[in-house]
Amino acid sequence: MTTMTDTSLREFKMPDVGEGLTEAEILKWYVQPGDTVTDGQIVCEVETAKAAVELPIPYDGVVRELHFPEGTTVDVGTSIIAVAVAGGAAPASAPAPASAPAGEAAPAEPAVKSAPAPASAPAAKKPEGRKPVLVGYGVAESSTKRRPRKGVPAAAVPAEDTLYAATAIQGVQGELNGHGHAPGVQRPLAKPPVRKLAKDLGVDLATITPSGPDGIITREDVHAAVARPKAPEPVAEAPAAPAAPAVAPAPAVSYDGARETRIPVKGVRKATAAAMVGSAFTAPHVTEFVTVDVTRTMKLVEELKQDKEMQGLRVNPLLLIAKALLVAIRRHPDINASWDEAAQEIVVKHYVNLGIAAATPRGLIVPNIKDAHAKTLPQLAESLGELVSTAKEGRTSPAAMQGGTVTITNVGVFGIDTGTPILNPGESAILAVGAIRLQPWVHKGKVKPRQVTTLALSFDHRLVDGELGSKVLADVAAILEQPKRLITWA
Numbered sequence: 001m002t003t004m005t006d007t008s009l010r011e012f013k014m015p016d017v018g019e020g021l022t023e024a025e026i027l028k029w030y031v032q033p034g035d036t037v038t039d040g041q042i043v044c045e046v047e048t049a050k051a052a053v054e055l056p057i058p059y060d061g062v063v064r065e066l067h068f069p070e071g072t073t074v075d076v077g078t079s080i081i082a083v084a085v086a087g088g089a090a091p092a093s094a095p096a097p098a099s100a101p102a103g104e105a106a107p108a109e110p111a112v113k114s115a116p117a118p119a120s121a122p123a124a125k126k127p128e129g130r131k132p133v134l135v136g137y138g139v140a141e142s143s144t145k146r147r148p149r150k151g152v153p154a155a156a157v158p159a160e161d162t163l164y165a166a167t168a169i170q171g172v173q174g175e176l177n178g179h180g181h182a183p184g185v186q187r188p189l190a191k192p193p194v195r196k197l198a199k200d201l202g203v204d205l206a207t208i209t210p211s212g213p214d215g216i217i218t219r220e221d222v223h224a225a226v227a228r229p230k231a232p233e234p235v236a237e238a239p240a241a242p243a244a245p246a247v248a249p250a251p252a253v254s255y256d257g258a259r260e261t262r263i264p265v266k267g268v269r270k271a272t273a274a275a276m277v278g279s280a281f282t283a284p285h286v287t288e289f290v291t292v293d294v295t296r297t298m299k300l301v302e303e304l305k306q307d308k309e310m311q312g313l314r315v316n317p318l319l320l321i322a323k324a325l326l327v328a329i330r331r332h333p334d335i336n337a338s339w340d341e342a343a344q345e346i347v348v349k350h351y352v353n354l355g356i357a358a359a360t361p362r363g364l365i366v367p368n369i370k371d372a373h374a375k376t377l378p379q380l381a382e383s384l385g386e387l388v389s390t391a392k393e394g395r396t397s398p399a400a401m402q403g404g405t406v407t408i409t410n411v412g413v414f415g416i417d418t419g420t421p422i423l424n425p426g427e428s429a430i431l432a433v434g435a436i437r438l439q440p441w442v443h444k445g446k447v448k449p450r451q452v453t454t455l456a457l458s459f460d461h462r463l464v465d466g467e468l469g470s471k472v473l474a475d476v477a478a479i480l481e482q483p484k485r486l487i488t489w490a
Helices: 168-176 192-201 219-227 267-280 295-306 317-331 377-392 466-481 485-489
Strands: 007-013 023-029 042-047 052-056 061-066 073-075 079-086 285-293 337-340 345-348 354-356 358-360 363-365 406-410 429-433 437-443 446-460
Touching: 042 079, 192 219, 285 466, 295 317, 295 446, 295 466, 317 354, 317 377, 317 406, 317 429, 317 466, 317 485, 429 466, 446 466, 466 485
Parallel strands: 354 406, 406 429
Antiparallel strands: 007 079, 023 042, 023 073, 042 052, 061 079, 285 446, 337 345, 358 363, 429 446, 437 446
16 A cells, blocks of 8 residues: 555544434444545444444545444544544644554455545445334344444454454454454454354354355354254363263253343433333323224225325325324324423424334334425325335434424234333324234124224323323224225314
């Protein structure tokens, strides 16, 4: 690599990517020391208490040092990466250049979004993982995935292990726990999630024959190692076990790995836990239920799928449930409010930012559709589709989760009939939608099979009394039973 002349060291600090956030966890580095970066290039992905966010570097240069390994939680305002830039004076607060020479580490694959990367720096693959489940759109495959715990500083990674620069940081934790290899010794190739799986199952990666491309150990290799019989471990000064013991030993329960797993509570999950506790013990919750025949709504869904105005849009029961709730709020606007404790006032919102609860590997998030009350049915369908796509990609921004006024959570996709949802903090109502099932129902004086579901509305009893909550829930049920009310009531 060509040596840069007249360079200065620039320190890129952890920004506040939300509103008033104090810390963020580094999920993934897309660059390594020695890589060339350009203004606007994505250098890392961080997780705040609200969402995962990609951080672009604001200048051109060569990466000198990564101050923290992946999995480390860093305070806002703390420098996380040092970059040598050509020309200009170094900032007064910039520390001396890192001791690790630039260019020694094998370059990883940086990810580029807003600015093209140099030809020598191909785009990195984004972290793979379970797709988030948007509550209302189905269940993703079951899997358990944890990010590595906070580890030692990046400077502790052996320089000799440059062949595995992309996974060296995660490997430090494994080495400290007895599952790694000494510095200078070649480590088995495996992605961080696979290393984590092997650690949890008590499998030494050095004993596994890799089957993946370029000699990479896969999850299947780890599971296969667990499944095959284990060779007996030698025991010092212990006599060989008798071939046929006179007394059969007591049956032992065999566990692969630890009997317990401890998952650090941080990021989105930590913020959600605190918010739910605060909501549950601050707002006096009341939940009401109604079971309703939604056969006509299901027929309307099928008709709308064939409508030219709805072509290419996401049309499902959740769309009509959302529209029904918006109509009910228009008829009873006091339900769309919040409680101002400091001022001892009820704040009625004249707009509806409709939240849709989504379950993701990082925890529960509630992105919302801004000004949903002003959208036509096709526009609402388009907004729901965008919300789904963004959530599945794990790119829901903090702004998309702020300012919600009322929420829908669809537990029915999990086969659940209903629940008692906890209010999203700052909101006065949340509607839970249960599974839609074919059930015997009295229809026009006769028992017939009908599509039936149960709705549950939780509300803050400080500002929503039983009459108001009941009217809103009854309106939603009436619209779903007779969807033509969408026309007459809207």
